[in-house]
Amino acid sequence: MAAAEGQWVLMATGRSPTNIAVIKYWGKRDEALILPVNDSISVTLDPDHLSATTTVAVSPSFPSDRMWLNGKEISLSGGRFQSCLREIRKRARDFEDEKKGINIKREDWEKLHVHIASYNNFPTAAGLASSAAGLACFVFTLGKIMNVKEDYGELSSIARQGSGSACRSIYGGFVKWCMGKKDDGSDSIAVQLADETHWNDLVIIIAVVSSKQKETSSTSGMRDSVETSPLLQYRAQTVVPSRVLKMEEAIKNHDFESFAKLTCADSNQFHAVCLDTSPPIFYMNDTSHRYVLAVHWLGILIISLVEKWNHSEGTPQVAYTFDAGPNAVLIAQNRKTAALLLRKLLYYFPPEDKDLSSYLVGDKSILGDAGLHSIKDVEALPAPPEMKIPDQKFMGDVSYFICIRLGAGPKVVADESQALIDAVTGLPKGL
Numbered sequence: 001m002a003a004a005e006g007q008w009v010l011m012a013t014g015r016s017p018t019n020i021a022v023i024k025y026w027g028k029r030d031e032a033l034i035l036p037v038n039d040s041i042s043v044t045l046d047p048d049h050l051s052a053t054t055t056v057a058v059s060p061s062f063p064s065d066r067m068w069l070n071g072k073e074i075s076l077s078g079g080r081f082q083s084c085l086r087e088i089r090k091r092a093r094d095f096e097d098e099k100k101g102i103n104i105k106r107e108d109w110e111k112l113h114v115h116i117a118s119y120n121n122f123p124t125a126a127g128l129a130s131s132a133a134g135l136a137c138f139v140f141t142l143g144k145i146m147n148v149k150e151d152y153g154e155l156s157s158i159a160r161q162g163s164g165s166a167c168r169s170i171y172g173g174f175v176k177w178c179m180g181k182k183d184d185g186s187d188s189i190a191v192q193l194a195d196e197t198h199w200n201d202l203v204i205i206i207a208v209v210s211s212k213q214k215e216t217s218s219t220s221g222m223r224d225s226v227e228t229s230p231l232l233q234y235r236a237q238t239v240v241p242s243r244v245l246k247m248e249e250a251i252k253n254h255d256f257e258s259f260a261k262l263t264c265a266d267s268n269q270f271h272a273v274c275l276d277t278s279p280p281i282f283y284m285n286d287t288s289h290r291y292v293l294a295v296h297w298l299g300i301l302i303i304s305l306v307e308k309w310n311h312s313e314g315t316p317q318v319a320y321t322f323d324a325g326p327n328a329v330l331i332a333q334n335r336k337t338a339a340l341l342l343r344k345l346l347y348y349f350p351p352e353d354k355d356l357s358s359y360l361v362g363d364k365s366i367l368g369d370a371g372l373h374s375i376k377d378v379e380a381l382p383a384p385p386e387m388k389i390p391d392q393k394f395m396g397d398v399s400y401f402i403c404i405r406l407g408a409g410p411k412v413v414a415d416e417s418q419a420l421i422d423a424v425t426g427l428p429k430g431l
């Protein structure tokens with residue numbers, strides 16, 4: 001296996017982005033293989049602010065497979081992690097590092113165990129698609145260390161078995177997950193519609209409402225919807241197929257009007273399906289006490305603000321979309337509109353602690369474009385004219401805003417000092 005048998009630790013580190021669906025995946029036709037009831041389309045988000053970083057280490061001295069997530073050991077025994085490990089191991093190829101004297105034959109990979117450490121640079125399990133970034137990174141980095149052929153379609157179908165939406169995080173830019181028809185799922189893969197440079201005017205602002213873990217997981221929520229919602233059947237069979245075609249055209253032609261209308265309509269229909277589920281799922285809020293009203297209100301306020309603004313301009317300026325949580329994802333057609341949007345949002349949701357710069361993460365320069373240099377500028381903001389509730393403000397309801405652009409797909413982190421595992425002990429750094 002190697003010159004100094006048992007003495008070496010081989011490592012690879014990867015970083016993968018999250019994605020936000022503009023045509024939603026909601027419902028499986030096969031729970032084990034994670035095969036969806038409809039196609040979906042997403043945009044990949046800038047990994048600098050929303051990504052998972054994963055280091056995989058392999059050594060003949062490891063007695064078992066182990067994993068740590070955000071510094072805490074988690075079990076790898078779940079079916080989803082096991083499916084991804086099995087599928088990657090099946091495709092592992094010979095590997096040689098002459099300098100380190102490591103030579104691994106294809107068949108050796110079955111006997112070698114892995115240590116995996118992963119870290120999300122944003123809240124886990126709070127509706128910001130940590131499972132998408134996490135499972136895409138898991139598969140991508142395992143694929144790298146095991147020298148799996150770089151077939152992104154195939155990698156996406158393996159990531160899909162970790163978490164459906166993860167298959168779309170295998171690419172940057174605009175991505176479509178084709179539901180496929182085959183029972184074995186081999187044609188249920190993601191494809192890139194256009195890379196992140198294709199439509200680089202778009203600016204994304206996310207209102208992060210809660211970093212608390214959500215109540216109903218997407219997995220169980222969509223299972224209940226499949227079993228009980230008549231609207232889901234109609235959506236999957238009739239609405240989504242034509243929406244997907246229109247969305248592909250909108251992306252190809254940089255047609256923001258169509259893109260925004262489809263995005264908002266699809267988010268609203270996804271939440272309508274959640275309400276049509278028995279018992280109903282309320283994702284745009286959270287079921288804890290006083291918080292319910294605040295967060296539910298926030299979603300409604302943001303939808304109403306965007307709808308009224310778009311209507312008053314005669315053409316859509318911004319699209320909104322909400323996943324399985326209360327965070328609002330707003331896509332502006334360009335930087336100028338994003339700056340105007342930020343002024344409207346900060347009017348209603350000013351920061352609690354007067355520190356403007358930590359209230360907006362990501363591209364902070366948008367604050368300058370919005371003419372917001374200090375908290376005084378926020379306090380002096382005029383009420384959005386299109387709204388009829390000028391006197392109300394909701395300080396403290398938004399934890400922070402993120403301003404980002406579309407991003408690239410998974411990448412290898414070549415700088416070994418950034419590995420999350422210690423090359424000598426084979427354990428996560430800092431343990």
Ligand SMILES: Nc1ncnc2c1ncn2[C@@H]1O[C@H](COP(=O)(O)OP(=O)(O)OP(=O)(O)O)[C@@H](O)[C@H]1O
Nearest residue numbers: 052118124125126127128129130131132134218324
């Ligand atoms: N970096 C990671 N590496 C491996 N697995 C991860 C990682 N991050 C999250 N996960 C897995 O995803 C689970 C969280 O997924 P969940 O769907 O509940 O939340 P979410 O992805 O943040 O929200 P949503 O998918 O609804 O947007 C974690 O419990 C863990 O199993």
Ligand SMILES: C[C@@](O)(CCOP(=O)(O)OP(=O)(O)O)CC(=O)O
Nearest residue numbers: 021024025163164165218219323324
């Ligand atoms: C609302 C969604 O974000 C649902 C994502 O569901 P997951 O991919 O998290 O579910 P599993 O496949 O069961 O892991 C919409 C979307 O991303 O398309």
